[in-house]
Every structure is written in C-alpha cells, then in structure tokens.
Amino acid sequence: MVRKDFAEQHPEIVKAFAKSAIDAQQPYIANPEAWLKQPDNISKLARLSGVPEADVPGLVKGNTYLTAAEQAQALNGPVNQAIVDTARFLKEQGKVPAAGTDYRQYVTDRFVK
Structure with a gap:
C-alpha cells in the first residue's frame, strides 16, 4: 500500500x-520447511517484528506468500x-x-x- x-x-x-x-x-x-529450519531466518523475523522466536514459525506458516x-x-x-x-x-x-x-x-x- x-x-x-x-x-x-x-x-x-x-x-x-x-x-x-x-x-x-x-x-x-520454494521450500517452507527448509527456510523455517534456518535459525538465522527465525531470529531476523523475531528481531524485526518483536515477536518471540518460538512464535515465529507458527505465524509464518499462518500467512500466505x-x-x-x-x-x-x-x-x-x-x-x-x-x-x-x-x-x-x-x-x-x-x-x-x-x-x-x-x-x-x-x-x-x-x-x-
């Protein structure tokens, strides 16, 4: 927007x-499961969003890209x-x-x- x-x-x-x-x-x-297994991806999203790292995979899976x-x-x-x-x-x-x-x-x- x-x-x-x-x-x-x-x-x-x-x-x-x-x-x-x-x-x-x-x-x-291209490969959601492989992407989610990379700790760096999770930590970056947690840092950018303010969401606890443990919650990031569930939130990412809940979105449509x-x-x-x-x-x-x-x-x-x-x-x-x-x-x-x-x-x-x-x-x-x-x-x-x-x-x-x-x-x-x-x-x-x-x-x-």
Whole structure:
C-alpha cells in the first residue's frame, strides 16, 4: 500500500520496494520447511517484528506468500472484491456513509510486474 502521490512521483522506489519484498519471500515459497529450519531466518523475523522466536514459525506458516504473478492476478480481481465487501460491511455497520461497487481505480499491479 502506498499513497497515490508518492507512487506517481517515485514509481521506481515503489517498484524496487515491491521487488525486494517479493524476492525476500521466494526462498520460503520454494521450500517452507527448509527456510523455517534456518535459525538465522527465525531470529531476523523475531528481531524485526518483536515477536518471540518460538512464535515465529507458527505465524509464518499462518500467512500466505504470493509470487509476483500471483500478486498481479490477485490485484486484478480478488483484491477489488475484498475492498467492495469491506466497504459494504462498513456501510452496514454505519461506519461509512456509502459503499462503492468497484474500487479498481485504486488498485494496480504495475509495481509487481
């Protein structure tokens, strides 16, 4: 997630950030069990997140990590629907005055391609 004005002014930074995050996840995606057996991986995540090392493997396993292609696919459909569903829920709860039916103008896959 990035502010529109920042993304427009610095697309190369946004793309580089997305690429570094995707690249960092690839070893885990390729072999989750081997990645989790490396103590250095666990200690780094614990240090960065503030989560105790013993809890890191369970939390990592509880997440879904997508390749760049999978992220692009999700951004072109399911993400929009999730935003629509969330907006509808918030409207039903009286938290927002209105809910749209399409938020694709706010979602782009150009930084993960």
